[in-house]
Amino acid sequence: MKRFLDDDFILQTETAKHLFHDYSEKLPIIDYHCHISPREIYEDKRFESLGDVWFGGKQDDGTIFGDHYKWRLMRSNGIPEELVTGRKDELLRFKKFADTHSLSIGNPMYHWCSLELKKYFGIDEPLTASNAEKIWDKCNDMLKNSEDMTVRGLIRQSNVSYVGTTDDPIDDLKWHEKIAADKSIDFMVRPSFRPDKAVNIHKDGFREYIAELAKAVGKETLTGTQDVIDALIKRVSYFAEHGCVASDHGLDYVPFRITSYDECDKVFKRAMNGEKISAKEAEGYQTAVLLALGREYHRQGIAMEIHYSCMRNKNERMFGLIGPDTGYDMIGNNSCGENLADFLSELDKTDELPKTIIFSLNPYDNQQIGTIIGGFQSPEVAGKIQHGPAWWFNDSKQGMEEQMKSLASLGILGNFIGMLTDSRSFLSYTRHDYFRRIMCNLIGGWVENGEYPNDEEALKRIVSGISYYNAKRYFGI
Template identity: 25%
Template sequence: MTSTASLTLHPDRLFPPDPGVREIARRLYAAVRDLPIISPHGHVPPQWLADDTPFGDPTSLLISPDHYVFRLLHAEGVPLEAVGAGGSPLDEAGARQAWRIFCEHWRDFRGTPVRYWMESELVDIFGVTERPSAESADRIYDQIAERLASPEFRPRALMDRFDIQFLATTDDPADDLRHHERLASDPSFTHRVVPTFRPDRYLEPARADFPDLMAALGKAADIDTGAYAGYLAALADRRRYFKEHGAVSSDHSHTDVVTLSLDGAEAERIYAAALRGEASEAEATAFRRHMLVEMARMATEDGLVMTLHPGVYRDHDTSSSRRFGPDTGNDIPVAMEFTRGLQPLLDRFGDVEGFHLVLFTIDETVYSRELAPLAGWYPAVYVGVPWWFIDAPEAIRRFRGAVTETAGFYRTSGFIDDTRAFCSIPARHDMSRRLDSAYLAQLVAEHRLGEDEALETVVDLVTSIPKQVFKL
């Protein structure tokens, strides 16, 4: 195999090898291939779109913000600073060298979803026709850099090209949301971009910076957070502020999803101790679990959809986290339990009209055992599609088989891209549409579903299901 091998995308990628089933998949996919993208959970910075500043170089766009890419490079011995991870500054020479490193390691991504997405980005967006390698790295870099310098590749133009109808970002409760305000007030910007309320830090009193966070929360809400009642009022006020700025959901990620309800006096006592830096680990954990229930209670009042994606050992490599900060690829999945942990929350709110709780996991063992049965009973519960470590073709196929038999298609969330890598959004959604078309085609071929029903379902998975789940 030569280093100048061509890079192409096969039109039947991810479709079944059986000719008859593949033909059905082709027909189903044709119905959804060009539908607009709905992205209800992601991490693209809203400032990119508000400022519409041209992207600087191929590395800062495609490698540095994408921990999917650089975590595997790190495993191969590449220093994180060499690829600009964690905001490490790279000049033009450094960015070009980082791109060379990525291309030299192209083989390490074989069989991974990263390889699938990156191929789609390179070919479909930038017109690259050479396979990445040490020899082709500079030519590919120059080709992408030339395109990024043109108006057609600025963030807003790419939003138009990708046909992203709805995009949710992820935002701190104390954020003033000024970038969202600019987008919403700009008549030339026709896409809907909304914030997502992400309160994790403000619900965890074991954090050393919890008192400082409470001060920031109080300042943002203009409410005294010196007591527990003020703390609750400030959170409710910021949720209201987010909703006024278009938010449709709150997003939560803790080590577990154990829930419980403390009485008011006990919650007040632990909160006061936390402000003094005196709450024990057990007290802080109990308070965090209690606050998850409080977030559900608030959701029943203000209508924000509640999404949970637990089960991650954050900052597993402490030395890397100290140097480069969070979200730099060294979070690792852990085993999860939902049924017992969520029972107190669902006992109170699982049947409340209008409450939507979307449960994500990266522990595949719970799909058929816990999440599908929960979604198959409680009107509030939906199963989130595979994300993060398992948003890969094989895992998505396993997900459909594990969940559909108990919860069907309409108790799932629709596809979630969960990405900071802006240019990978269309590739990820296209992957999901191909896989769902293939899964439904198999049901048709087995005479378990009429093709007209399969067609209706594949369209709903892209359109009406995410709109219904996230109340769009």
């Protein structure tokens, strides 16, 4: 029987062990998409307690921010919300989580959390309700007294060379400017452009957001679709000046409906008058804005990330109580593959298709995405159109393997740009370690089964590329 979480965790063959330990393990991390705070990086935040860094929860301003993966797990164990996102009794909350953790066999969270405790706190023993307080005390002592347990310390411990945060177009990027000017920060932190609020004309808050976007570009108001596009393009240029190499679009589904700007403006004016716009009515405006942004990304050399098939905030009662991004999203089922292909084709017609990374939350879309990306590659960069890594609910061993097997069977796995955290937690860099082990185990298994030759040079190129060098080349870092 193998010991849990030993140095060869997940690595089942000698080839897998060799590939991981000799070619993958020590390479830096390029975390090209995450949701951590640039302000906390600049201020080099020291966490008040393990609860602060482990869970997050209700902030001083009343908003909820933190690791919603852990929150979902606790709710599944019947733990009341005041001990999930509430912060009145942090030790009791951790004990309740420890009890939940022990039941979570087969859940990737069991692996992630165990890796976090081992990597940052040197704790090898499994977390249980009986040892929770001892572990709590040890971790809190380290967080309070160790020099390398601040935000920057955790990033350096993780061997992170690049962090791509997620930023709104109206953000002044002042924290990025401060980071860039601080010579003591020896890793790169760059903004990523996330214009969802300007695209989602049919969702609450659109009218108020457009007013804020107008202010950001020095205008009193934006009166139509072209005004919005011009404002967004101006902000893309501002982000590019601050080192932005990626954009991000979180879509319920990929729309594609070519509509005249006159028709788009009719919908825009209705939305600005406070009228309710249906998703179908919004599609023409959304398509116009997304196409214009795609062309600008191509001009600026910025990659376009497209995330879709997520049903967001579907528990209306809890959304009303604690707001978005708190663990109440679900996998959607959208038949928008043809729209996605048509969208890429429309940009390709004029040779204005940017580097594009496609993520669907629904794993049933893996093979469809694999065939779509194969239809739009070009010599600009190897793997210009990417199937993004297993995302969110698919960040499991099974989910990662399925995504890589699909990509390998329909494209070139060796050009894959690899893992990201997509996280709000500074402890989540262990997910890169988890991914690399799974990737090396998959490839090592193929070699040991005689499905790929034991070609040292080729295997080194594939494994080190997926771990680090492909993303470095793809984003021009």
